[in-house]
Amino acid sequence: MKIVVGITGSSGSIFAVEFIKKTEADKFLIISKWGKVVLHDETGESENSLRPYVKNIFKDSDLTAPTASGSNYFDAFVIIPASTSTIGKIASGIGDTLITRTAQVCLKERYKMILCVRETPLATNTLEQLAFLSREGVIVMPISPPMYFVPKTVDEYINAFVNKLQSVLGIRRTGGWRAEEFE
Ligand SMILES: Cc1cc2nc3c(=O)[nH]c(=O)nc-3n(C[C@H](O)[C@H](O)[C@H](O)COP(=O)(O)O)c2cc1C
Known part of the structure; x- marks a missing residue:
């Protein structure tokens, strides 16, 4: 499976790091300018430290990338975390960076796109943009891990969302609530 991963300048880039490290697929990475800043601030990771986990990295400024x-x-194209700024651009049809251009491609070609939004509270314009994108077939997947399995560590909490994302991508099926009774 060929998955393009976009990291934008929202808080929560640890979810992207864990997804990239734990997902077996051909992954191609694009990190926005602010994505790099927040990624480094929150996780200490960088484009270079993530390179071993992906097939290739493309620059967000390079609109000649495949x-x-x-x-x-x-x-699939997964934007994790997805900033409200990038969501606004995608909903408006702006494709002036590789992340937003790749999103344009997904919309026009009807490729699978998953937006892992990270912002709270959400402005009305973002909610309307997300509703529009959802009607266009985009999967809107706010970063909000479940608590029903009572995670004991932050790792467990983050993994719960990563597992769910893999499940939505069809990479694996995860057990949910009372899953053992449903086998
Ligand atoms: C430390 C930090 C945390 C941020 N967190 C968020 C956030 O959680 N959600 C959001 O929509 N924007 C957040 N922003 C703002 C975005 O980084 C900003 O709007 C930027 O222009 C997004 O550009 P990009 O979408 O091209 O990465 C944050 C910025 C900084 C510096």
């Missing part, structure tokens, strides 16, 4: 073209197929 994902900017609808002729190059990929299975």
Whole structure:
């Protein structure tokens, strides 16, 4: 499976780091300018430290990269975390960075796109943009891990969301609430 991962400048880049490290797939990474800043601030990670876990990294400023073209197929584009600024651009049809251009490609080619939004509270314009994108087939997946399994560590809490994301991508099926009774 070929997955493009976009990291933008929202808080919560640890969710992207764990997803990248724990997901077996052909992953291609794009990190926005502010994504790099927040990634480093919150996790100490960088483009270089994530390089061993992905097949290739493209620059967000490089609109000649393969994902900017609808002729190059990929299975899914996951933006994690997705900033409200990037959501606004995508909903408006702006494609002036590789992340927003790749999103444009997903919308026009009807490729799977998952937006892992991280912001609270949400402004009305963001809610309307997300509703529009959802109607266009985009999966809106706010970073909000479940608590019903009573996580004891932050790692467990983060993993619960990563597992759910893998499940939505069809990479694995995770057991949910009372799953053992449903086998
Ligand atoms: C430390 C830090 C945390 C931020 N957290 C968020 C956030 O949680 N959600 C959000 O929508 N924007 C957040 N921002 C603002 C975005 O980084 C900013 O809007 C930026 O222009 C987004 O650009 P990008 O989408 O191209 O990465 C944060 C910025 C900083 C510096």
